[in-house]
Every structure is written in C-alpha cells, then in structure tokens.
Amino acid sequence: MxxxxxxxxxxxxxxxxxxxxxxxxxxxxxxxxxxxxxxxxxxxxxGAGEPDFDTPQHVKDAAARALAAGVTKYTTLDGTPELKAAIATKFRRDNGLEYTTAEITVSAGAKQVLYNAMMASLGSGDEVIIPTPFWVSYSDIVAIAGGKPVLVPCSEANGFRLTAEDLERAITPRTRWVFLNSPSNPSGTAYTEAQYRPLLDVLLRHPHVWLAVDDIYEHIIYDDFCFVTPAAIEPGLKARTLTINGVSKAYAMTGWRIGYAAGPRPLIEAMAVVQSQSTSCPCSISQAAAVQALNGPQDxxxxxxxxxxxxxxxxxxxxxxxxxxxxxxxxxxxxxxxxxxxxxxxxxxxxxxxxxxxxxxxxxxxxxxxxxxxxxxxxxxxxxxxxxxxxxxxxxxxxxxxxxxxxxxx
The missing domain is CATH 3.90.1150.10 (Aspartate Aminotransferase, domain 1)
Structure with missing residues (x-):
C-alpha cells in the first residue's frame, strides 16, 4: 500500500x-x-460602477412579499412569465419595440446575458468589433468564448464615438458581432439617431454581422438627450440585433443580479442552452423584485x-x-x-x-x-x-x- x-x-x-x-x-x-x-x-x-442610492422601497417590498409567499423555488430557466411580460411591456413603452416572451431572456445580470450570447454564437477565431474605450469585460468575454476581439479606437475628437468609416474598415468575412454601448461605460458618450444612422447603414450592407447593443444606462441621460436604440431606428436590423438591458443601474439593483435582453428567437433559445448548463434560472426573489421595478412607478x-x-x-x-x-x-x-x-x-x-x-x-x-x-x-x-x-x-x-x-x- x-x-x-x-x-x-x-x-x-x-x-x-x-x-x-x-x-x-x-x-x-x-x-x-x-x-x-x-x-x-x-x-x-x-471606481465602482454602481449607484450609491438604495433600491427603491416599493421594489424591496415586492421582494418581501415574494419571500413571504414562498416564491423560493426554481423558476422557468430564462425568466418567469411575469418578468418576461414586464420586460416586453418595458420595450413597448420605452423603446417602441415589440417582442414576444419567446424573444426575451433573463439572466443573472447583463454580463451573463452577453456571456451567454457569445458562448452560444462564436466559433474559434470569429471576430467581434469593440469600439474603445469599452467596458472592461467585453473583450475578455469574447476571448473566453473562443472569439477574437477587434478593438477599434474612437477618438475624443469624435466624442469617443465609432465612425462609419472605421466600422467599415474593421469588418471582415470573419466578423460575427459588433458591440455598441450607449450611454457608454466609461466615457458617458451616447448616440443620437443621426449619429447611429451611418453605422446602421454599414451593417445593412453586411448581412453576416450581428449587433449587440448594451443599453444598461438608458435612463441615466442628461441635457434633454433623447435616448434611442438601434433596433427601433432600423427595423431591417432587428432580426440580427440583441438589445441588452437590466435593472442594476436605473433602479440601484446591482446586487440583485437581474439582466435581460430581447432578440431573434433562435439566438434566445441557444442562449438558454448555455444558461441551462451554467447557472440555470436567475434568483426567484430578484425576479419578483424586477417585475415591480419595471411595472411600478418610475418617478x-x-x-x-x-x-x-x-x-x-x-x-x-x-x-x-x-x-x-x-x-x-x-x-x-x-x-x-x-x-x-x-x-x-x-x-x-x-x-x-x-x-x-x-x-x-x-x-x-x-x-x-x-x-x-x-x-x-x-x-x-x-x-x-x-x-x-x-x-x-x-x-x-x-x-x-x-x-x-x-x-x-x-
């Protein structure tokens, strides 16, 4: 022995x-x-990217009610029917976008939404165009999913915005996705409809390229800026656009870990497969709270x-x-x-x-x-x-x- x-x-x-x-x-x-x-x-x-405010009381009350009612079991894999319905209402109310619940996914934060999308869609060496400056996790998520981040510097002279010319030059036959984040972390830059338009025209000419739009700071905009999102501006791109959002920033719910997205049903279903073998469903109590955040008073x-x-x-x-x-x-x-x-x-x-x-x-x-x-x-x-x-x-x-x-x- x-x-x-x-x-x-x-x-x-x-x-x-x-x-x-x-x-x-x-x-x-x-x-x-x-x-x-x-x-x-x-x-x-x-350094921290989270509001210092507390979660609104009516949202915490909804979580307490859910806890008291025993809403503590596994939920539907990628979001409860109630939360998906609230998200569909939010997209209709705030963005003029129509999605069925089958075109909506809910995850443990917007970061997991993006991770699921890349794991579900990238093959080895597939390229993802990321305008810089960019949120630090974008490139690493692409890399860990087997893709190749293609970083495109955006100058301060252009407000840190991606230009149509730079986007066109960056696209190759291996390009699978383009990331756009408005308002941006870290620069705070946002795109008007007129500023988005040239970029969307480029993407219309390249039908193999999909668009991932990170709208997590949608409600934190200033100086009468009018927020817009690409799928609402250009219906021709909706079938290859994943619109990502969440409750973390607008509702001071970073620790609740609820992100969501809407996009084409085949992509959403593939993302559910990834989630099924990683975290499974998001927290049941957090989902109940998110329903109240989206449906409740927005003042x-x-x-x-x-x-x-x-x-x-x-x-x-x-x-x-x-x-x-x-x-x-x-x-x-x-x-x-x-x-x-x-x-x-x-x-x-x-x-x-x-x-x-x-x-x-x-x-x-x-x-x-x-x-x-x-x-x-x-x-x-x-x-x-x-x-x-x-x-x-x-x-x-x-x-x-x-x-x-x-x-x-x-």
Whole structure:
C-alpha cells in the first residue's frame, strides 16, 4: 500500500483560454482601495460602477412579499412569465419595440446575458468589433468564448464615438458581432439617431454581422438627450440585433443580479442552452423584485437622474479647472472620462515619473487616497475614469485632493 505522505500532487494548471484573461482592473483597484480603508487610511473610492442610492422601497417590498409567499423555488430557466411580460411591456413603452416572451431572456445580470450570447454564437477565431474605450469585460468575454476581439479606437475628437468609416474598415468575412454601448461605460458618450444612422447603414450592407447593443444606462441621460436604440431606428436590423438591458443601474439593483435582453428567437433559445448548463434560472426573489421595478412607478428614476446630472456638472467643472487635465462633458451614465495627457512627463514630489495614466492613478491612490481607474483598462489612454455615483461631499473632497496632487507635480 502506497504511503500517502510520499504522494506528491501536480501544481494547478489553468485552462489555456484563461492565459490572457484576468480579474477586472476595476475590481482589483476597488479591492485595493477598500483594503487600504480597512487598514485605517482615508480613501475615497471612485471606481465602482454602481449607484450609491438604495433600491427603491416599493421594489424591496415586492421582494418581501415574494419571500413571504414562498416564491423560493426554481423558476422557468430564462425568466418567469411575469418578468418576461414586464420586460416586453418595458420595450413597448420605452423603446417602441415589440417582442414576444419567446424573444426575451433573463439572466443573472447583463454580463451573463452577453456571456451567454457569445458562448452560444462564436466559433474559434470569429471576430467581434469593440469600439474603445469599452467596458472592461467585453473583450475578455469574447476571448473566453473562443472569439477574437477587434478593438477599434474612437477618438475624443469624435466624442469617443465609432465612425462609419472605421466600422467599415474593421469588418471582415470573419466578423460575427459588433458591440455598441450607449450611454457608454466609461466615457458617458451616447448616440443620437443621426449619429447611429451611418453605422446602421454599414451593417445593412453586411448581412453576416450581428449587433449587440448594451443599453444598461438608458435612463441615466442628461441635457434633454433623447435616448434611442438601434433596433427601433432600423427595423431591417432587428432580426440580427440583441438589445441588452437590466435593472442594476436605473433602479440601484446591482446586487440583485437581474439582466435581460430581447432578440431573434433562435439566438434566445441557444442562449438558454448555455444558461441551462451554467447557472440555470436567475434568483426567484430578484425576479419578483424586477417585475415591480419595471411595472411600478418610475418617478424615482428621474429624480435620481437629476441628482446624477448635478454631480456630473460638479466633477466636470472641478477637473477642467486643474492644469493638465481636460474632461469632456458626458451625455449619460455616471462616469467622467478625463484626459491626463497634460500631466505625462511630470514628476511626483518623491521623484517618480508620471509616464502613463496607470502611473497617474497609482499616484492619486498613494498620495491623496483617491481611487480612480486608468483609461488603459478600458482600451484607451491616457485617460482616467471617475464614477460620480457617490455623495457630493465625497466628490468635492476627492476633486480637492486630485487638484492638490496635481499642483505639486513638477
């Protein structure tokens, strides 16, 4: 009999598909900042992409009623009939789009919706066009599904928007999807109907290319901006468009983990197969709460939108007052994406060179206890993202600290 004490184990070997994929830079920065806070340091975290507001009371009450009624069992695989009906009503009410419940899917967050779609549709080496700057998970989801992310830089001169010319150049016979996110994380850029139109005309000429539209910040828009979504603008693309949304941002329900999408039935059915072998149904209580969020009063969404707009104006003005920083006014979401290009080449008081946006972000955290996310994490440098989904007092303090840190660079 072999002596167990002499048996050695092989070291863990991760799957090849994970070789170039890591934990989100946003999560790493937020974890580091929170660790410093636990050590007693005075750190203001401006990295997290979630509202600081609580979930509306009528939504929490719906969850409590569901819990009391014993709604604690497995539900239909990709969404209860009640939630799918509420989502269909939302698309009709807000977007002028008609979908049957068979064309709707519900998952544990909009991220899982996108993951399911890529796993259900991508073959090895299939290409996905991603305008940059982009939400950090887009490219990794494509890669882990076996696809090839094709990153297309979008200049600040064009408001960080994708141009029709750049889209046309990026499309190849291997292109399977194009991602569009409006309003955008991280830039806050949104597309008007006129700005979408040239892009949609390009896609009409390439029938093998499908469109994934991330509308998660739909209700957080400013300055009388009129939100539109591509499937409503161009009916000719509806049969190859997946429109993704969720309750996380508009209703302050990030932890409830409910995302949804609508699209062609064959795609939705394929996505259900992926979900059936991963998470199965979303949380039953969260689904009941989401029904109330979508069907209930919407006033609180607009009230909070106005508060976000005031915070945006505060942060943009403060950043633009700092020598070396310039910040475009975002159209929506709750982020600023400011350039720190004017600070590159400068030196910190302890002699360290600010050679990149990552250096600048590390300097802010180390020197003045402000956690921001470097633009390089989103595929475009030299910028940094601030989430202004936090209190006005914290934002004012953070902006003062950033100004102070910049003033002593030489």
């Amino acid at each position: 072999m002596d167990a004490s002499t048996i050695t184990s092989s070291p863990f070997r991760s799957a090849e598909r994970l070789a170039a994929i890591g934990v989100s830079e946003i999560l790493k920065i937020t974890a580091l900042a929170n660790d410093l806070k636990r050590q007693g340091q005075n750190v203001i975290v401006l 609180i969404v607009q009230e909070r939108r106005a508060l976000f707009e005031a915070r945006r104006d505060l942060v943009v003005a403060a950043l633009n007052a700092i020598n070396g920083i310039s910040c475009r006014v975002p159209d929506g979401a709750f982020y600023t994406f400011a350039s720190c290009g004017g600070l590159l080449g400068r030196t910190t008081p302890d002699g360290k060179l600010i050679g990149s946006d990552k250096d600048f972000a590390e300097y802010l955290l180390r020197a003045v206890g402000v956690a921001v996310v470097p633009g390089s994490a989103f595929g475009l440098a030299p910028y940094f993202r601030i989430s202004y989904a936090t209190s006005v007092s914290d934002l004012e303090d953070a902006c003062r600290r950033i100004a102070s840190a910049c003033s002593v660079l030489s």
